[in-house]
Amino acid sequence: MRAGYTLSGRYRIIRALGEGGMANVYLAHDLILDRDVSVKLLRLDLRDDPNTMRRFQREALAATELVHDNIVQVYDVGEENGMQYLVMEYVKGTDLKAYIKAHFPIPYREVIQIMEQILSAVRLAHEHNIIHRDLKPQNILIDQNRVAKITDFGIAVTLSEHSLTQTNTVLGSVHYLSPEQARGGMATKQSDIYSLGIILYEMLTGTVPFEGETAVSIALKHFQSDVPAVRDTDPRIPQALENVVFKATAKRPQNRYASVADMAADLRTSLSPKRAGEERFTPEADDDGETKVLPLSSLGHLSDATAHAQTTPEPAAAAKASEQSTEETAPKARLSYKQRHPRRRKFMLMGLIILMLLIGAGLGVALFQPRMTNVPNVVGQRQAKAQSTLVATHLKVGEIHKTASAKVKRHRVVRTEPRSGTELQRNSVIDLWISTGPKRYRLGDYQGDSYSSVAAKLEALGFTVHRESVHSTSVPAGRIIQQSVSAGHKVIPKDTAITLTVSTGTQTVTLSDLTDKTKSQAQDYAASHNLNLAFTYAYSSDVAKGKVMRQSPGEGAVVQEGDEITLTMSRGPESDSSETDQFSVKVKIPFDSSATSGSDTEDDDSSSSAASENLVQIYLRDQDHQLSSVYKQMTITNDTTVSLPFTVAHGKSGAYKIVRNGEVIGEDSHVTKN
Template sequence: MDTTLTDPLVGQLLDGRYRVESRIARGGMASVYLALDVRLDRTVALKVMHRSLAEDPQFVKRFIGEAKSVASLSHPNVVQVFDQGTDGSTVYLSMEYVPGKTLRDVLRSRGPLPAREALELMIPVLAALGAAHQAGLVHRDVKPENVLLADDGRVKVVDFGLARAVEASNQTKTGMMIGTIGYMSPEQVTSGVADARSDVYAAGVMLFELITGRQPYEGETPMSIAYRHVHDSVPAPSSIVSSVPPQIDALVAAATDRDPARRPADATAMLVAAVEAHRTLPRGHTGQHSTPLGAGSGTAGTSSTPGISSTPGTAYATGAHTSDVAGHTMIQPKPELTTVPPARSTSRRWRPNWFIVGLAVVMVAGIAFTGWWFSQARYTQVPDLLGQNITAARQQAENAGFKVKIGEPRFDEEVQKDRVLEISPAPGAEVEKGAELTLVASAGPETVPVPNVEKLSAGDAKVKIAEAGLEVGRVSKVPSDTIARDLVVRTNPSVGERVRKGATINLVVSAGLLMPDVSQMMKDQAVQFLQEKGFTVQVDETGDSTPPGTVIAQDPAAGAEVTAGAPVRLTVSKGPDTGWHWPWETDDSLATPDFVNVPDVRLKAVQEAKRELEAAGFKVKTRKLMGGQRVVGENPLGQQPMGSTITIWY
């Protein structure tokens, strides 16, 4: 169905800034729209709260607070929040638009994923959650629907803080459970309490689902699923897919422990465990292998404890006994001492050369030591950690036995912020075990703040912008009643906003104060508008064929350059000298139309006012005064014939 025809927001300009182009999705708490930020000329995603939430002042207050917290969270795997606002009854978030699909879409199209691939999707999710936990934020609704896979391969987590805002609203007083039941931790079900370990639990359930293609618990009702979260332990993924390696089973078991105290403390701790599990999987391992016959049967020479194994053929010696691989005990008899009488020699006794003997011993010992030294595998290769998160890369290097030094971050146009940009020694180099590696993280593209050039001349502004390493783009003019002619009113992007070095900055320059056109407005509306702009207004009345009270002339003329506080003379109609009449009152051939009340749409948004007047049966003509988005004047008012034209000024 075409949302343009069915959704009243499509085509509207929210808050004078966001032009809504289409609806992308609709959920239980909000709808998401594709929109254009006309101020910054960029595409954004607008999350608009459903009216039931937007009408709750407690929700709106908490929602604004949570939006500010999330906006301060800068991480490459978190969908960035640009802005938050309200327009009438519409409460919205402006967010980074990520073209792609959700992790739920991937599961639907592909089914269960191989172990290595599942971990490679979970690691950036855990990195995002870990950054949030370090900043004191808890997601509360971790699930595949809230993980976005961009078309360029990036993984992004969305909807931080929304569940908390709803939790604080009046919506929860009806017994509504906040979150998604399939991923809820036991403590969320029983007490409604959620912290970083609750997100860890949900991440563990999500990893289970990625590996097995299903959630751990299924039931006919949400409450039956909630009951199992509280009373059952999440099964091992290998109980569903036999080829799942034990590292994955251990990671899921730790993350989904029913006791929060036994889970990883936060997502960063789980991230470290996930990176280690990924490292221990054989390269190229997909997790799609069959279960060996006899595994877990207690066969001699194997260990039933994951991560502990005995090698066939190894013997364990204790005292005078030695155990073989079959578990049998071999008793070794103590060797008896025998005395061998020295042989009698009839020849001359041979005497050893002790110098030669000593030299031989030293040579043999040297050869043995050299063989031992080189048999110890003292050298290893530097791992390739380029492009990984700096924290995870450091942990992986330390786990491999290296000492790690973090170098000064460097700007880079291609490598994302907090990703490993350089390793010294280089990846693949042969170094001694325990050597020191220097990891240098990317600081992202070099950015500079847009300098403050407001109220400078265009020439001076260009010099200051160039000194900051930026370039000047378009220069446009707008009327201004506060900034003198030819001085900078504002920049785009705004002053103080950080942009890439070499970026283009557009200037908006004052065209001076231009006299607004208030002709055809009602006298009271025109006088109020001009006085609010600082003009001194004088009114003259004269007979005219236009309806009484209509402005028919002004001095200075519309569009003339004026100074703030200048005097303005308005000429207002007092109607014809013989009295004003409707045309059908003097012409019997004209039918008397139906009169209806004209809705008073002053102070409403232009598009909303236009829709309301057209719905009442009138034609609408719009006229711009100062470029705002609210109606400041309307003529005529009262009762008017249906189908007549109503003029609104904004």
């Protein structure tokens, strides 16, 4: 969609704001209500895709049902020439992802204020039985007054739309995906609460809890691994505030907050001194009938009880034995016992064997059970010290990885894998990630690019961007003419300020009356209004020699900056024309495309910034001109041929000199009529 196009006769496109997988977003102006709006236009290559069309229409339906200060408002829905579009509120600011990068660490009170706005918006959606399903910082906009607004309901559904929430379909961004969605289950309100917990985690720590090389590996961590403690990153975070993260991101939905309102209420008091001694939140045990393993202590008690039962005689047998006191009756009694209880003796023997086996198994488990240890927290330590700490904890150091980090100093540990606090067998291998310092970014050549898109991209990376506006006759308005840091430089974004010189386009000039002005006066006027001058000469009895007789265009004409004005200069009263020669010489001025902006580059392989125009001055010497003054000044953007007029005394010669960008590129000191 080009700039200047008017959609449905009402929304004039100004510039592109961003591109997505489903639609492109443009800044436009509502000509009827005289306000800026955002226009989301379905991509042309997807307009025949029924699934995409359904998502696009669902976003319009979901958003129009929700009117809230913290939800981007949808103003209009329409179609033009087969193009589906949404007209939405224009939020001037940035998204929460970029805001976290630019302002981290964010004060806890500000984190809570932003989260309360987000929770308020989600609460309204849930009250309408609308589940967002794709809550993430990229879908939350922060305006200049730090007001949060949720957008992109493209995959939101109502609880009754089962056909749109397939069991085996995973939607949403994997870093913020709930465990039940990662398994392919149906999204619920608790799924949105889980995503909100991950967003809160990122606002407190500056990073997401789970990283991986693939989306699948990250999804697995969401339902296999516990969310790391935020207090490991920042011990100053109150336990009550960390508990909000833990409860919102519990693996089982029933262990999370029952509603967004409950989460908001808990978050609101998390900084209260009354909750200073709060214990760490632990979800309820998962008592779902799974097979349990008895501890060794229970096995020992069972063995003692069994042995006691098997070695203690019954009271009747003991009484009977006490009555038999003579040697004659004892053998008979024993014989009769064997004869009467042969199976009991056999069972006792088998029980004793089983008991011995159980005791042996218990001793084997106790003796050969692997010895365990916990991974220590070595983040921020130098590599050598971290390795010593791991060895002292009976762990082995595995691979050493290098990674850029804006938070951790060079040569210090950024993270470990497995992470700190993980219980492992002794002599397990731990991989280390060592910081190489902040990531350097190689600047591109932005000349000719749109300022708005380049500035937004650089600011999202952490650059400080300044704008300088100048008029230009060769560069369209809104395009970059020059950059203060040359293309190819590798810089640290957060430590770098870059100034972009931006064209405001050409301005119109209403010509003044230049008649009766001297040549130098006319040249001063042209220079102050960015106009080019061309001179012709004629005899005049009415106008003094060296003054302007007439001009073209005339007084009051409206011209653009850079246009050429022709002035006819007086030679004074006419003399014998046979004494002078009048002729013209054509000279070709080549355009120099290799001229650069003049900034040094850091790397040999960095590209230069080529000039978009050349400044040319032409000097003449004849009856009417001197080489010491400029005959004509102009800017060229390609090879240009000019015609130079000469008036010289008969038999005499003229001269000219061409200067391009301050360098003489052509001259002739003996120009005569052929």
